[in-house]
Amino acid sequence: MKKNLFALxxxxxxxxxxxxxxxxxxxxxxxxFYRPVYKTKTEVRSQIKSQAARTLQQPGxxxxxxxxxxxxxxxxxxxxxxxxxxxxxxxxxxxxxxGCVDLAVRGNTLYADMYTDLxxxxxxxxxxxxxxxxxEGVFPHRLYDQYQPDQSxxxxxxxxxxxxxxxxxxxKSWGIATAQFDALSNSGNRSGTxxxxxxxxxxxxxAGSHLYTVSHADLKTFxxxxxxxPRYVATTTIGNGWGIETIxxxxxxxxxxxxxxxxxxxxxxPDKPALSGTFDHARVCDPVVANDNYAYVTxxxxxxxxxxxxxxxxxxxxxxxSPKLLSSYSMTNPHGxxxxxTMLLVCDGRDGLKILDVSNPRAxxxxxxxxxxxxxxxxxxxxxALVLAGNGLHLVxxxxxxxxxxxxxxxxxxxx
Amino acid sequence: xxxxxTILLLSAAGISTFAQTNRWTPTxxxxxxxxxxxxxxxxxxxxxxxVKKQGLVLGLASGIDTYRFTSVPLVATATYSHGTRKxxxxxxxxxxxxxAAVQPHEKGGQYQYPSGNTRFTNDFIWMPGSWVPASYRSGxxxxxxxxxxxxxxxxxxxxxxxxxxxxxxSESMTELVWTGSTQIEHPATAHYLMQRISLRFxxxx
Numbered sequence: 001m002k003k004n005l006f007a008l009x010x011x012x013x014x015x016x017x018x019x020x021x022x023x024x025x026x027x028x029x030x031x032x033f034y035r036p037v038y039k040t041k042t043e044v045r046s047q048i049k050s051q052a053a054r055t056l057q058q059p060g061x062x063x064x065x066x067x068x069x070x071x072x073x074x075x076x077x078x079x080x081x082x083x084x085x086x087x088x089x090x091x092x093x094x095x096x097x098x099g100c101v102d103l104a105v106r107g108n109t110l111y112a113d114m115y116t117d118l119x120x121x122x123x124x125x126x127x128x129x130x131x132x133x134x135x136e137g138v139f140p141h142r143l144y145d146q147y148q149p150d151q152s153x154x155x156x157x158x159x160x161x162x163x164x165x166x167x168x169x170x171x172k173s174w175g176i177a178t179a180q181f182d183a184l185s186n187s188g189n190r191s192g193t194x195x196x197x198x199x200x201x202x203x204x205x206x207a208g209s210h211l212y213t214v215s216h217a218d219l220k221t222f223x224x225x226x227x228x229x230p231r232y233v234a235t236t237t238i239g240n241g242w243g244i245e246t247i248x249x250x251x252x253x254x255x256x257x258x259x260x261x262x263x264x265x266x267x268x269x270p271d272k273p274a275l276s277g278t279f280d281h282a283r284v285c286d287p288v289v290a291n292d293n294y295a296y297v298t299x300x301x302x303x304x305x306x307x308x309x310x311x312x313x314x315x316x317x318x319x320x321x322s323p324k325l326l327s328s329y330s331m332t333n334p335h336g337x338x339x340x341x342t343m344l345l346v347c348d349g350r351d352g353l354k355i356l357d358v359s360n361p362r363a364x365x366x367x368x369x370x371x372x373x374x375x376x377x378x379x380x381x382x383x384x385a386l387v388l389a390g391n392g393l394h395l396v397x398x399x400x401x402x403x404x405x406x407x408x409x410x411x412x413x414x415x416x
Numbered sequence: 417x418x419x420x421x422t423i424l425l426l427s428a429a430g431i432s433t434f435a436q437t438n439r440w441t442p443t444x445x446x447x448x449x450x451x452x453x454x455x456x457x458x459x460x461x462x463x464x465x466x467v468k469k470q471g472l473v474l475g476l477a478s479g480i481d482t483y484r485f486t487s488v489p490l491v492a493t494a495t496y497s498h499g500t501r502k503x504x505x506x507x508x509x510x511x512x513x514x515x516a517a518v519q520p521h522e523k524g525g526q527y528q529y530p531s532g533n534t535r536f537t538n539d540f541i542w543m544p545g546s547w548v549p550a551s552y553r554s555g556x557x558x559x560x561x562x563x564x565x566x567x568x569x570x571x572x573x574x575x576x577x578x579x580x581x582x583x584x585x586s587e588s589m590t591e592l593v594w595t596g597s598t599q600i601e602h603p604a605t606a607h608y609l610m611q612r613i614s615l616r617f618x619x620x621x
Contacts, residue, residue: 030604032604
């Protein structure tokens with residue numbers, strides 16, 4: 001039995017080691033993911049057409065033209081909103097453009113990105129819009145490499161999938177608008193084609209007869225002299241070629257906001273935009289607007305931007321080649337902004353819309369604040385501001401800057 | 417934990433009373449074990465209290481189980497030893513609760529950020545994220561095993577045996593899920609069924 005005394009533990013250890021290799025932990029995971037839905041480019045293009053007005057769900061960029069506001073519905077298309085009566089804004093139609101993030105409007109032509117392509121859509125009759133042209137492959141940064149190995153296909157939707165996976169031990173790697181578009185149809189200038197006005201968070205900007213777009217790394221130029229026939233001209237690398245976020249046109253210049261500075265790009269030769277000045281700052285997100293002498297830059301922290309600064313910088317741009325910081329004004333989490341004379345309207349995130357007196361650029365003062373959640377972007381229209389916030393589109397009368405009033409509102413219906 | 421101790425003490429008292437009135441013998445025991453499974457090695461320790469009549473011991477046991485997610489099993493046990501010699505083979509089984517006592521270093525989790533303008537395209541409001549550990553829900557434990565026991569003249573016994581045991585724990589957290597344009601929070605749950613082989617040494621009074 002003494003032999004057993006020593007042999008038994010060894011035997012049990014050996015058997016135990018053998019058996020422990022046979023048992024496995026089983027993990028059953030319940031989680032949600034979104035699966036891309038693919039269509040061919042032909043199918044997608046055939047679907048760019050007028051659709052019934054729908055509610056705002058994931059609004060993105062805003063663009064104003066002749067009494068109408070165009071709001072991109074993230075990856076779905078563009079809402080057309082009649083804001084001629086500030087008290088009763090109405091969504092009058094929807095243009096389905098899969099993959100749409102940014103937009104611009106010139107004359108009766110809507111430009112938008114459709115994933116990697118630029119599309120030009122005739123919107124003179126919102127009840128029967130027509131696709132005019134597709135410039136293919138000009139936005140390669142919109143390619144979902146991991147989901148889209150076949151570039152002849154386009155992701156048109158993402159479907160929520162609630163799933164249960166039982167397996168081994170590895171964690172998962174884890175109707176038609178009937179309103180007539182008179183104002184647009186009748187719009188015009190000496191050349192018969194005018195450009196709209198974008199918000200400061202835009203990545204598309206129209207200047208003269210050119211459309212400029214920014215990706216995270218570069219500036220692209222399109223000639224849109226014939227509005228329905230945009231032609232790709234060139235790609236220009238700006239700064240160090242990364243972190244570009246927004247573009248704002250003013251007179252003969254583009255003001256480009258990037259994560260590490262503001263770039264001033266001269267449009268003296270519209271086909272060949274050239275960097276004329278740079279204003280560096282700490283790494284943060286920074287949309288920018290400008291007038292003749294000053295540029296206003298909001299700096300904020302953000303996922304992409306990192307950084308820990310939230311402020312408004314006033315920059316002297318009287319010498320475009322050498323912009324100089326004049327003053328800084330502390331803010332909460334500023335996003336889009338718009339300039340109207342001596343007033344600056346700033347969307348300060350959860351603090352809402354702030355109206356600032358910038359008559360003395362060295363001593364910026366807050367005039368008033370209008371509460372709204374997650375204020376994002378604003379287009380001031382001389383007494384009426386179109387403000388996109390977390391709970392909807394607000395039409396704000398600020399003729400009395402000390403007491404701005406929300407005249408009308410269109411709510412966001414969150415995506416379920 | 418204090419509730420657990422209270423339950424154990426009350427149970428021990430109840431068993432002891434039962435034993436005295438029914439001619440069963442009270443038998444406390446202690447066990448330590450070395451476990452192996454697909455997650456790696458781990459230790460366990462257990463205190464039990466039972467009543468014995470002939471070769472059958474019925475009782476309750478509790479202790480600590482450090483495999484993957486630390487837990488405190490509270491189980492009903494049954495052991496049967498056969499034979500009359502000094503060395504007796506035994507078979508045992510146990511089943512009961514597996515109370516989650518997951519330690520911080522064992523926890524999964526997710527960085528979470530204050531909700532903001534995530535609805536707006538590729539432009540997330542961001543503020544310093546905070547690590548939100550997962551929460552854990554207790555499950556069950558069951559085991560079966562056998563071995564040999566060396567019995568002394570005083571009636572004590574030294575035991576060693578191999579046991580297969582399975583325990584469950586559920587892990588819940590909120591995940592940020594890519595929707596094609598942004599990330600939104602969704603609940604995610606993982607149910608773990610952990611299977612182990614344990615080499616266990618014990619002493620029975």
